[in-house]
Amino acid sequence: MNSILRKILEYNVKCPVCGRDIRVEEYLYNMPLVGDVIISVGKCGYCGYKWSDVRLAEPRGPRVIEYRVEKPGDENAVIIRASTASIKIPELGVEITPGPAAKGYITTVEGLIMDILEKTQFLCSEPDAPIEECRRKIDLLDKARNGLVKYTIIIVDPEGVSAILSDKAVIKPLEEKGKRV
Numbered sequence: 001m002n003s004i005l006r007k008i009l010e011y012n013v014k015c016p017v018c019g020r021d022i023r024v025e026e027y028l029y030n031m032p033l034v035g036d037v038i039i040s041v042g043k044c045g046y047c048g049y050k051w052s053d054v055r056l057a058e059p060r061g062p063r064v065i066e067y068r069v070e071k072p073g074d075e076n077a078v079i080i081r082a083s084t085a086s087i088k089i090p091e092l093g094v095e096i097t098p099g100p101a102a103k104g105y106i107t108t109v110e111g112l113i114m115d116i117l118e119k120t121q122f123l124c125s126e127p128d129a130p131i132e133e134c135r136r137k138i139d140l141l142d143k144a145r146n147g148l149v150k151y152t153i154i155i156v157d158p159e160g161v162s163a164i165l166s167d168k169a170v171i172k173p174l175e176e177k178g179k180r181v
Contacts (some may be wrong), residue, residue, distance in 0.1 A: 005027040005029050005039070006027060006028045007025055007027050008024050008026050009026040010024070010026070011023075011024055012024070013051075014171035015044040015046070015047060016049065016100065016101050017044065017047045017048040017049040018044060018046050018048065020044060020046045020047075022043065022082070024042035024050070025040070025042065026039070027041075031069055032164070034055070034056075034078070035056065037054055037056055037057055037058050037080070038053075038056075039053070039054050040053040052103055053083045053101070054082075054104045054106055055080070056080060056082075056161040056162070056163060057160070057161075058161075059159055059161050060161070060171075061173065062157065062159070062160050062174035063163060063171055063172070063173055064154060064171070064172045064174050065164050065171050066152055066154050066155075066170045067152065067153045067169045068152050068168060069109060069147055069150060069152070069153070071147055072147035073147060074109065074147050074166075075108065075109040075110040075113065075145065075146070075147045076109070076110065077108065077165060077166040077168070077169070078106065078107070078108055078164070078165040079108065079112055079153070079155070079162075079164050079165075080105075080161075080162055081106075081162050082104045082157055082159055082161040082162045083102045083103050083104040084098055084102070084157070084158055084159050085098065085156060085159070086098060086155070086156075086160045087112070087155055087156075087158040088153075089116075089144075089151055089153055090152065090154070090156040091149070091151040091152065092116075092140060092144055092151055093137070093142065094101040094116055096116075108162075109153060110145055112153070113141060113145040114145055117135060117138065117145060119136070120137055120138060120141060124137070140173065146170045158174060159160075160174075161167075
């Protein structure tokens with residue numbers, strides 16, 4: 001398949017903001033180095049809410065993906081996160097859990113850390129934010145963005161449509177309550 005978007009589906013969903021119908025279109029796209037992905041897009045014509053999602057086209061079973069950043073350059077790995085997947089970075093004290101309006105995305109490890117850094121800076125701009133704790137967290141995230149500290153990214157994906165594009169990524173089956181799923 002060439003790298004052209006091909007519409008594969010259209011459907012309506014309820015807007016999470018105003019409750020009216022949103023027309024969602026899904027496209028199949030063959031991404032170099034990734035393979036087939038499904039890109040979903042929609043916009044509410046009434047309130048302007050935008051919906052987008054991206055995921056691998058072929059589920060690979062519920063799984064956990066671990067990726068260790070150990071040196072500069074490791075932050076260049078590509079991440080595909082499905083809207084239903086959670087991300088944990090224990091060494092940085094980060095946990096991202098999907099909510100009802102969560103969106104999937106494609107980014108790099110550096111892009112993920114930059115997003116977390118920007119959100120942390122915003123939260124730390126609040127008048128009651130703990131200044132010293134904020135400084136430490138922002139400094140740690142800045143070092144992490146540049147691959148200057150070691151940390152592990154853990155993606156827990158119940159649908160199996162997330163990925164980290166690197167030979168260093170370790171994929172394990174997702175276990176639920178002590179049982180393999």
